[in-house]
Amino acid sequence: MSDSAFPLLAPYIKSATTKSLWLADENFLDANLPPNDAVICITNRIDLHEHLQKQGWKAFFSDYDLSIIEDNSLERVIYRVSKEKLVAHHLINEAYRCLKVGGELILAGGKNEGIKTYFTKAKALFGMGENSKNAKDTWLAKLIKTNQHSDDALDDKDYHQLRTGCIDDRFEYQSKPGIFGWDKVDKGSAYLIEHLDSFLMTLPEPPKNALDLGCGYGYLSLNLTHLDIPVTATDNNAAAIIACERNFARYPINAKVIAANCAQGIKDKFDLIVCNPPFHAGFSIDGDLTDRFLKAAHDHLNEQGIACFVTNMHIPLERKALKYFHQAECIMSNGNFKLIRLTHKM
Ligand SMILES: C[S@@+](CC[C@H](N)C(=O)[O-])C[C@H]1O[C@@H](n2cnc3c(N)ncnc32)[C@H](O)[C@@H]1O
Structure with a gap:
């Protein structure tokens, strides 16, 4: 690249x-x-x-x-x-x-x-x-x-200010420019949350903790609130960390946010991992990034846990995932997105 x-x-x-x-x-x-x-x-x-x-x-x-x-x-x-x-x-x-x-x-x-x-x-x-x-x-x-003062500043819409990025029937998400899809709910992430129960019913017992890998402003984490388990959210983007902290402070969720490169340095392992992985670094498609997210999920998943990924239909995630996981199964798709369940050997 x-x-x-x-x-x-x-x-x-x-x-x-x-x-x-x-x-x-x-x-x-x-x-x-x-x-x-x-x-x-x-x-x-x-x-x-x-x-x-x-x-x-x-x-x-x-x-x-x-x-x-x-x-x-x-x-x-x-x-x-x-x-x-x-x-x-x-x-x-x-x-x-x-x-x-x-x-x-x-x-x-x-x-x-x-x-x-x-x-x-x-x-x-x-x-x-x-x-x-x-x-x-x-x-x-x-x-x-050429001058000390100018009236021609570019409109940055008050860049640093957190604001209501979007609202759904559960939450009002605080967000800001510079974060992935900052002013909307990503359709893939919404699809994952809509069918979260289909993933959870495949676990031998309810999850005791969760990891939101590449959390953005915290959409997936917030939508785990009803599970009442500790959630760790992580992203490499400083703006995402700031927005996530604000969102977690506004709702009754037991969650923390950690700035990390593909969860590096996070020592815990998790029963549940949720992830809508990135495919772009800046303007370029980065195939390695998918691999790094899959490896991070592998390294942070408990023996009996499940990692729930959502991706566009055209991404060959299941094939790539088999390098790291015993099983990579598409449990559902809607023509645009697919939900993939990743597990270690049981
Ligand atoms: C497709 S977005 C999903 C965001 C959020 N989970 C959602 O559903 O709205 C992928 C996220 O991965 C983050 N990301 C990209 N590269 C990363 C890296 N090397 N380590 C951690 N996070 C990264 C991006 O900043 C972005 O927030």
Whole structure:
């Protein structure tokens, strides 16, 4: 898997000699860059954070909270645009705030990712800029901050603010931009919850605990409340962790949230695992991610437990799962989604 936009930024990260900031998005994938002392890195993905720290980078994990950086203090900000428009708007605004007059924002991304629109909006904010087309319809844009104040901030819909993302007949889900499907209930996840009992009746006894693997804002966890068991929810995305914590505080659920890369570091094992796995890292389909989620489910499932996965029909999850599980059975499908039950050898 390769990203054609990120390599356009690598020379700017390597060549930075004074106070610079690299905003690392999930699109960074597994690229390796030698650490540069002039650059600090902020990412909202805990796996990237761990990866960068291991390589020797000065890296911070947060929901792109740039308040640790003073106004007008940076020479260069480097950013490969994110999948979510409001994340990109928030970060372009913050780059403007943090840069000195004369400082530069270097952006890269694909035409189909909105890079040209970001460039136009950012140029109005910054005052000066140029962009150039590269291979595979990817663009590199350089913006120069020419003024101390501007009325042309991009609309980020108050990025950090949690809000009611959606409501169903059981819960009002607090959420925010930057989280998977932040303003809706995912149809696959709803299908899993609708048929949760079909999974549970195959257990020898009621589950004593549960793991929500890749929890997002916590939809699956909240819909386990009636089971009255401790739930552990985990995700790699800082925004998801924040929203989940808020949702768990608002309802009577015995649940905790842990930021982790595919549940790494969670020592407990569980009778019930619920999961709507991701298939994309940023703009790319990531086949390895499915494998890593299956392995995480395997490693965290009790001997007699069940892992309940929901996926799109076209994902060959059952075949992949047999690498890790004794049994992988599609228990139900509706033409769009299928529910898969995974078990160890009994
Ligand atoms: C398809 S979404 C499901 C979200 C939620 N369970 C729901 O039903 O709305 C998959 C989730 O996996 C998370 N994810 C992606 N890569 C991950 C990783 N390496 N470790 C943990 N979670 C990850 C994403 O942030 C996202 O929240």
